[in-house]
Amino acid sequence: MTHHENDPKYQGLNVSKGIERPPTINPYTQGKHKRKKYSVDEYVKEILAGNVTMLSQAVTLVESSRADHQALAQAIIEKCLPHAGSSIRVGITGVPGAGKSTSIDSFGVYLGKQGKKLAVLAIDPSSERTKGSILGDKTRMERLAVQDNAFIRPSPSAGSLGGVARKTRETIILCEAAGYDYIFVETVGVGQSETAVHSMVDFFLLIQLAGTGDELQGIKRGIMEMADGIVINKADGDNIGKANIAQNHFKNALHLFPLAESGWSPEVLTYSGYYDLRIAEIWEMVDRYIAFVKESGYFDVKRNKQSTYWMYETINERLRNDFYRNEKIEQLMPTLERQVLGSKKSSFIAASEAIDAYYGEL
Secondary structure, three states, X not given: OOOHHHOOXXXXXXXXXXXXXXXXXXXXXXXXXXXXXXXXXXXXXXXXXXXXXHHHHHHHHHHOXXXXXXXXXXXXXXXXXXXXXXXXXXXXXXXXXXXXXXXXHHHHHHHHHOOOOEEEEEEEOOOOOOOOOOOOHHHHOHHHHOOOOEEEEEEEOOOOHXXXXXXXXXXXXXXXXXXXXXXXXXXXXXXXXXXXXXXXXXXXXXXXXXXOOOOOOOOOHHHHHHOOEEEEEOOOHHHHHHHHHHHHHHHHHHOOOOOOOOOOOOEEEEOEOOOOEOHHHHHHHHHHHHHHHHHHOHHHHHHHHXXXXXXXXXXXXXXXXHHHHOHHHHHHHHHHHHHHHOOOOOHHHHHHHHHHHHHHHO
């Protein structure tokens, strides 16, 4: 570069050429910190030994969309499966603001004092526009996040609730193989996720609030029918009276529902997650339920049904993915969509043509 400042008429003023801009990455460190690749047997060995780092890496493989990662993850799950199944799986749901994360923090601390290991799998809602998630559960579970006997893993829904639910189901197997006594699955609390979570847990806990003015109207009948226990949070201070009233309302409402397939009558309790009040009562209820369904044989029946359910769900997801990733379908769909939007074809005829084209490729 020519510097006009060095012209003779500018006596006494010199401008150096400067130096080249250094690279943003230290060249001496490049290639030295690549993550080591482990074999299936190495992953399984470390997971069974309770290695949290290797467990986290295995979960990352489960959540990855890469084909090689998925193949490795499935091989790990297959070998971990004989060591799984010994935990108590608890689904936790409730409207946003009900205090799910605060409650899980309290529940986890209580179980930790009983010498139990806890894994928390939280399904975080993703933005429909950016596909991003906050994944901030660890910040809302301050006490639990620093305990050695707890594993907290938030997963983004990324617009595909079925997909993340299936991956959560597989993560449960890995956590059980790692020796966790309780697996908590926290839902996003917005509707559809409850059905998916209910199909992978032993006990489904519904967290409610009192004094909001819509204790019963704000809850879908379907979610209440799925609940094995209803707990009313923030029953402390001036809110105790409202919580007791809400408790009676829910008890009366539950009498209108048919008895659950398990034969268990859901209980309604009050507690305070923030102040750790009456937490023990909740886990006594969970223990009563587990003992009840194990004695009746329903515990194993339900788990077998869940395994079959997820087999069919996986088949459905695989078929759907194969359909939309088919090269001919990718080319055909925009044309069919324009014809439907232009009222040249009905939605049903267009769908039939797409399916016929797909099967014609096979």
